Each structure stands twice: as structure tokens, then as C-alpha cells.
Amino acid sequence: MSDSSGIKDMKAWLEGERSGLSLALNTARGGARIAETLGVLGRQGLGWLLGNRPPVPALLRTTFESLGTTYIKLGQFIASSPSIFPEEYVEEFQRCLDRTPPLPFHYIRETIEQELGQPLEQLYQFVDPKPLASASIAQVHSAKLKNGQDVVIKVQRPGVRNVLLTDFNFLYLAARITERLAPGLSKSAISGVIEELQAGMLEECDFIKEAGNLKAFNAFLRDTGNTSAIAPEPVMSHTTGKVLTMERFFGVPLTDMNVLKKYTDDPAQTLISALNTWFSSLMLCDFFHADVHAGNLMLLEDGRVGFIDFGIVGRIRREAWDGMAKFFDAIGRGDIRQMAEAMAVIGMTREEVDVDALTRDIESLQGALGQVDPSALIQADRNDKEVNRLLMDLVKIGEGHGIRFPREFALLLKQFLYFDRYVQVLAPEMDMFSDNRLDMFGGADELPGGLLH
Numbered sequence: 513m514s515d516s517s518g519i520k521d522m523k524a525w526l527e528g529e530r531s532g533l534s535l536a537l538n539t540a541r542g543g544a545r546i547a548e549t550l551g552v553l554g555r556q557g558l559g560w561l562l563g564n565r566p567p568v569p570a571l572l573r574t575t576f577e578s579l580g581t582t583y584i585k586l587g588q589f590i591a592s593s594p595s596i597f598p599e600e601y602v603e604e605f606q607r608c609l610d611r612t613p614p615l616p617f618h619y620i621r622e623t624i625e626q627e628l629g630q631p632l633e634q635l636y637q638f639v640d641p642k643p644l645a646s647a648s649i650a651q652v653h654s655a656k657l658k659n660g661q662d663v664v665i666k667v668q669r670p671g672v673r674n675v676l677l678t679d680f681n682f683l684y685l686a687a688r689i690t691e692r693l694a695p696g697l698s699k700s701a702i703s704g705v706i707e708e709l710q711a712g713m714l715e716e717c718d719f720i721k722e723a724g725n726l727k728a729f730n731a732f733l734r735d736t737g738n739t740s741a742i743a744p745e746p747v748m749s750h751t752t753g754k755v756l757t758m759e760r761f762f763g764v765p766l767t768d769m770n771v772l773k774k775y776t777d778d779p780a781q782t783l784i785s786a787l788n789t790w791f792s793s794l795m796l797c798d799f800f801h802a803d804v805h806a807g808n809l810m811l812l813e814d815g816r817v818g819f820i821d822f823g824i825v826g827r828i829r830r831e832a833w834d835g836m837a838k839f840f841d842a843i844g845r846g847d848i849r850q851m852a853e854a855m856a857v858i859g860m861t862r863e864e865v866d867v868d869a870l871t872r873d874i875e876s877l878q879g880a881l882g883q884v885d886p887s888a889l890i891q892a893d894r895n896d897k898e899v900n901r902l903l904m905d906l907v908k909i910g911e912g913h914g915i916r917f918p919r920e921f922a923l924l925l926k927q928f929l930y931f932d933r934y935v936q937v938l939a940p941e942m943d944m945f946s947d948n949r950l951d952m953f954g955g956a957d958e959l960p961g962g963l964l965h
């Protein structure tokens with residue numbers, strides 16, 4: 513009895529030592545990362561003081577690119593959030609590229625072997641040391657399993673999680689200081705954005721979750737009899753939190769119009785299949801793919817559309833869906849009271865919302881509301897400043913009543929922006945809201961509450 517408790521004590525002590533050690537190690541790494549961040553900021557600031565003065569948005573963009581992962585993602589968030597950031601920043605940050613120099617192959621080998629617990633040669637017949645792609649979170653290599661199946665391996669860069677955590681703590685601190693210095697700034701806007709981004713990026717670092725999303729998406733396609741799209745099936749025996757092995761797709765990304773034209777004489781139809789699948793997933797899948805830029809869609813050799821990269825997904829609670837439908841319906845009919853009720857359902861609040869007071873506040877926007885067409889509201893085109901301003905005003909009024917809009921709302925809006933952009937490239941003649949090949953109701957008779965009707 514005393515022996516086993518002695519062993520337990522020893523184990524607890526060892527655990528304590530180990531966690532103390534890893535805490536110290538992480539603190540040291542965190543310190544080094546903060547020093548690195550300050551170094552980059554200092555160099556850029558010095559350059560600026562010494563007379564090399566590009567416009568501030570450009571300076572910020574190059575600074576973000578030098579700072580890596582977290583800031584590149586932050587930059588991409590700015591690029592896709594015209595309703596939050598000024599236009600010149602949105603435009604500049606659209607140039608913020610997530611291209612990172614490839615990691616030498618021995619890091620990839622080490623991560624795979626550490627994660628899967630076997631030498632690389634026992635796990636795969638072949639792994640191409642030259643990466644297919646290299647981004648800030650992961651690097652992708654093509655490979656062959658022992659049974660001859662073609663796969664790709666997505667390998668997380670070493671230390672990414674720690675860098676993210678340190679960067680976010682640093683950003684949070686900087687946001688708090690800024691809030692102190694400029695109390696006029698909307699607190700929930702800054703810290704809210706940082707919180708949303710952190711949640712999203714940490715989720716992107718869990719490849720077991722991503723593999724689960726791939727499987728669930730394919731199950732949704734099977735269940736709905738959708739044969740026009742497919743996601744790569746993960747190979748679970750070769751997958752961990754940091755290594756994702758999945759079926760390899762052969763085809764071309766939807767980014768390059770000229771290449772695409774060689775594979776199909778109707779690129780617009782390919783886009784329509786992709787959009788229809790996505791709309792139907794909004795209603796009929798547990799989640800929606802929240803990062804469908806053209807680089808994450810492929811036209812496969814067999815004509816189907818391949819959806820890749822399920823690192824970021826959004827989920828919409830049933831009540832939030834109903835609330836959103838009610839909200840758009842109310843805008844269409846100019847019914848302010850119903851708008852207020854719907855906002856209270858969509859937003860997450862702890863306290864009871866005073867719907868009467870909210871109605872009165874929204875009424876103050878009535879002039880602007882009357883001029884908005886509900887379909888334009890959903891598109892939230894970055895050129896449509898009126899719509900963006902109105903959305904921002906509504907968000908602000910909601911915040912004043914303790915309503916915080918869920919992350920899904922932003923993800924959904926961002927997705928519509930992406931679509932809008934590549935519809936312009938791939939099918940400029942197509943009008944997303946009147947083309948009858950598009951099925952926005954995703955196979956359902958219509959969205960709940962008549963959304964978009």
C-alpha cells in the first residue's frame with residue numbers, strides 16, 4: 513500500500529518536474545519568439561524613421577509577412593473583412609501571400625517518424641522529398657503507401673502551435689495596451705477578432721479534426737447522392753494530430769482559367785457544381801467548409817470537383833440558422849421589430865435582450881435600411897460601401913445590447929466574398945442570384961424561414 517503510494521508520489525513528482533521543465537522550455541521559446549517579433553518590428557520602425565517610408569498599409573503588410581504564420585493569417589483575415597477594416601488595408605492585404613520557403617526534408621521525416629512511431633521506409637513505399645506545397649502551418653508531400661495507393665502527406669511545421677500561442681498572447685497584450693491608450697476604440701472589436709482568429713487557427717493545427725471533417729464531408733456527399741464532388745479520404749492508420757495522410761487527387765486547381773479551359777469547355781459549370789455542393793452542405797452537412805478559395809477546389813481528371821483543405825469549418829446552430837433566415841426576411845420586408853428579435857436569437861448573450869430598446873435603436877437606421885436589397889446584403893461586396901457600413905452599424909447596435917455575433921457569421925460572409933470574387937473571374941457573365949443553374953437552397957425546398965426569398 514505504502515509502496516504503491518510511494519510510486520504514485522514519485523510519479524507525481526516526476527510529472528511535476530517534467531511539466532515544470534516543459535513549462536520552462538516553452539517559456540524560453542515564447543521569450544525568444546517575442547524577442548524575434550520585437551526585432552522585426554524594431555527593424556521596420558527604424559527603416560521608417562530613417563526615411564524609407566512606404567505607405568502605412570504596405571509597411572504593415574511586409575511586416576506581417578516577415579513575422580510569419582500568425583500575422584500572415586491575420587493579414588488574410590484583414591483582406592477578407594472589408595466590413596471591419598478600411599479599404600486601403602483590405603486591398604493591400606489581398607497581396608499578403610501564405611508562401612513560406614520549404615522546410616528541409618529531414619524535419620518532415622523526423623515529424624512523421626516521431627508521430628507515427630516507425631521509420632519512414634516502413635510506413636510508405638515512397639515519399640517525394642520535394643514538397644507539393646509549403647504554407648505557414650503545413651507542408652504537403654506526395655507519397656505512395658505500401659499497398660501502392662497514391663497519397664499526399666500534410667505535415668505540420670515543428671513548433672507552430674507554440675508560435676501561435678505566444679503570438680496571440682503578445683497580440684492580446686498589445687490590444688489591451690492600445691485599448692488603454694485609445695479608449696475610444698471598440699474593445700470587443702479588437703479582442704473579439706483576436707479570440708476568433710486564435711480559435712480558428714488552433715483548430716487548423718489539429719489534423720485528427722481535419723481528417724474527421726474529410727470523412728464527414730464524404731459521408732454527406734454519399735447520403736445526398738451527390739456524385740459531382742468529392743473530398744480526399746484520410747488514411748487513419750497514417751494520421752495523427754500533426755500528420756495527415758490522405759488520398760491524392762489528380763487534376764487542376766480552379767485558380768488558373770487557362771489551364772482549366774484545357775480540361776473542360778464549360779468552366780462556369782464546374783464552378784456551379786462546386787457552389788451547389790457548398791450550398792447544400794450549409795443545410796445538410798454538420799458543418800460547412802469555411803475556406804473555399806479557388807486554390808482549395810480542384811477539377812479532377814474524372815470531371816468531379818475535389819474539395820481539399822478542411823482545416824477551417826464553420827457550424828451553424830439550428831437556432832442561429834432560423835434567426836439568420838428571419839433576419840434577412842425582416843430586412844426584405846422592412847420589419848424592424850422582427851429584425852431585433854432575430855438578432856437576439858443569432859447573437860450569443862448571457863443576459864436577456866431588451867427587444868423594445870433594440871427595435872428603437874435599429875429604427876434610427878431606418879432610412880439606410882429601406883434602400884438595401886437583401887441579396888446585396890448577403891453578397892456584401894467589398895465595393896458596396898453602403899452595405900458594409902450598414903452591417904457594421906447593425907453589429908455595433910447589437911454590441912450595445914450585449915449581443916455578440918458568432919464566428920460563423922463572419923465565416924459565412926467571408927465565404928460569400930470569395931465566391932463573389934471568383935465568379936467574377938471564372939464566369940463573369942453569371943449573376944449569382946439569378947442564374948437558375950445555381951441551387952442556393954441546397955436541395956432543400958428552401959432555406960428555413962424563406963431566406964433569400
Ligand SMILES: Nc1ncnc2c1ncn2[C@@H]1O[C@H](COP(=O)(O)OP(=O)(O)OP(=O)(O)O)[C@@H](O)[C@H]1O
Pocket residue numbers: 610644645647648649650651652664666744758759760761762807808820821822823
Ligand atoms: N489530397 C490532395 N491531393 C492533391 N494535392 C493536394 C491534396 N491536398 C493538398 N494538396 C496540395 O497541397 C496544397 C496545400 O494543401 P492544403 O491547402 O491542405 O494546405 P494548407 O497548409 O492549409 O495550405 P493553404 O494555407 O494554402 O490553404 C494544395 O493547394 C494542393 O496543391
